[in-house]
Structure formats: structure tokens, C-alpha cells
Amino acid sequence: MIDKESRVPIYLQIEELLKQRIELEEYKIDESIPSERELSEQLNVSRMTVRQSITNLVNSGLLYREKGRGTYVANPKLEQPLNGLTSFTEDMRARGMEPSSKLINFEKVIPPADIARELQIELDELVFNVVRIRNADLKPMAIERTYIPVKIFPDLDEKKIMGSLYAQIEARSHQKIGNAIQQMEAAIVSKEDSKYLQIGPSQAVLIIKRTSFLTDGVPFELVRSTYRADRYKFISEIKR
Ligand code: 16G
Numbered sequence: 001m002i003d004k005e006s007r008v009p010i011y012l013q014i015e016e017l018l019k020q021r022i023e024l025e026e027y028k029i030d031e032s033i034p035s036e037r038e039l040s041e042q043l044n045v046s047r048m049t050v051r052q053s054i055t056n057l058v059n060s061g062l063l064y065r066e067k068g069r070g071t072y073v074a075n076p077k078l079e080q081p082l083n084g085l086t087s088f089t090e091d092m093r094a095r096g097m098e099p100s101s102k103l104i105n106f107e108k109v110i111p112p113a114d115i116a117r118e119l120q121i122e123l124d125e126l127v128f129n130v131v132r133i134r135n136a137d138l139k140p141m142a143i144e145r146t147y148i149p150v151k152i153f154p155d156l157d158e159k160k161i162m163g164s165l166y167a168q169i170e171a172r173s174h175q176k177i178g179n180a181i182q183q184m185e186a187a188i189v190s191k192e193d194s195k196y197l198q199i200g201p202s203q204a205v206l207i208i209k210r211t212s213f214l215t216d217g218v219p220f221e222l223v224r225s226t227y228r229a230d231r232y233k234f235i236s237e238i239k240r
Pocket of ligand 1: 086087088089090144146163164165166167208209210212221223225
């Protein structure tokens with residue numbers, strides 16, 4: 001198990017061992033690992049060294065601590081590429097997860113002027129204002145607050161919006177999705193969203209604001225998505 005003669009430092013050996021146990025599901029997601037004392041007795045190493053290994057694994061996101069309760073195995077984050085214009089439904093299916101939505105709001109409104117400007121519509125034009133919680137395997141991953149000009153998808157309704165918006169837009173023969181511009185920032189979750197996302201009140205979230213265009217350059221959606229920062233990491237390839 002732990003080789004005290006090895007040139008590999010003991011704290012690294014402990015880290016490897018804990019990683020293996022997580023991989024083999026000896027320690028399961030959201031379940032606690034043994035206490036520092038138990039591990040130090042089990043492995044015949046000092047408690048200090050065990051603590052150092054655990055702290056490293058907490059810092060790298062493999063474990064998380066709950067004050068006064070113990071240390072738990074974290075759910076691995078989903079790796080979301082940033083270089084393709086994909087939908088939530090496509091992203092989850094590509095991972096073998098089942099996407100679903102919970103509809104929080106669906107209404108036709110005259111949007112605030114800045115929204116109308118970004119969607120390049122007249123100030124008195126109607127848009128759908130949609131708020132959906134997006135789930136993967138029934139667990140909340142993100143909240144999407146979307147504005148869609150009514151003229152783009154006049155027959156959109158509460159039933160249709162439960163499916164994939166992108167698939168339905170592209171099923172219409174005259175419309176293809178072209179490109180999008182998006183920006184991302186970190187934030188602390190709002191009180192309202194912490195309930196929707198089922199996370200604690202001071203947790204971090206990642207907010208992506210996306211404006212998407214059809215191939216003819218017409219904007220068809222303006223979305224503000226709030227992602228659980230403990231469930232997502234965003235990845236992009238950069239070239240020089
Ligand atoms: C993604 C998009 C969102 C789009 C949605 C459509 C980001 C930041 N957002 O979540 O803009 O409206 O997919 O998903 O990636 P759907 O086709 O499953 O309805």
C-alpha cells in the first residue's frame with residue numbers, strides 16, 4: 001500500500017491511493033471518505049500527512065469538505081467545449097445523459113429597450129420570455145433565461161419549449177443556426193437561483209450570455225445561462 005522506502009513522497013502515494021478508491025467506487029460520489037484518524041491508522045502514516053493529501057485533493061476538486069461533517073467525494077465536473085455552437089440537448093446526449101427541462105416562465109412580452117436593441121427588433125415588437133431549468137439525468141445543471149422574437153418562431157408554445165429549441169428552429173426548412181457571440185463571467189448565485197439549482201446560498205456560478213444568429217445574420221435568441229460552477233468546466237482549444 002504505502003511504501004515508505006519509495007522515492008515518491010508519502011503524501012503523493014496517499015493521494016494516488018485515494019484516487020484509486022474513488023475510481024473503483026470504493027468511495028462513492030457524495031459519500032464521505034474515512035476520517036483523517038481512520039486513514040492514518042489504516043495506512044500507518046501520520047495524520048498530518050493524510051491531511052496534506054486530502055487538502056490537495058480538495059483543492060483539485062476531487063473531494064469537498066462540509067464544515068463539521070467530514071470530507072466527501074465530489075461529482076466530476078462536466079467538460080463543456082467552448083468552440084462549437086451546440087444546444088443543451090445535444091451536449092447532454094453526447095455524454096449519454098438524459099436532458100430535460102422544467103419550465104419556470106413562458107410569456108409574450110415587450111422587452112426592455114436594451115434587449116430589443118440586441119435582438120435588432122423594433123421597440124414595440126413582442127418576444128417570448130422563457131425561463132427553463134435544464135436538467136441532466138433529472139439533476140439541475142443550469143438556468144436559462146431566453147428571449148426569442150415572436151416573429152422568428154410564431155407558434156412556439158409551452159409544450160414545444162420543453163423540447164430542444166435548436167432542433168425545432170432547424171426543423172423549419174427556411175432557418176439554419178449560424179453563429180453566436182457569448183461572454184462568460186463568474187458570480188455568486190442569487191437566492192432565487194440557489195433554490196432552482198439546489199445549491200447553497202453562497203456557491204459560485206458561471207454566467208454565460210449568448211446572442212445567437214441565423215445564417216442570414218438575424219438574431220434569434222438572447223440567453224443568460226447560469227451554470228453550477230461545481231458541475232461545469234469550460235474548455236477551449238486555442239491556436240497561435
Ligand atoms: C444552450 C445555449 C442556449 C440555447 C440552448 C438550447 C449556452 C450558454 N446556451 O444551453 O443559448 O438556447 O442551448 O438548448 O450554451 P435546447 O436546444 O436543448 O433547447
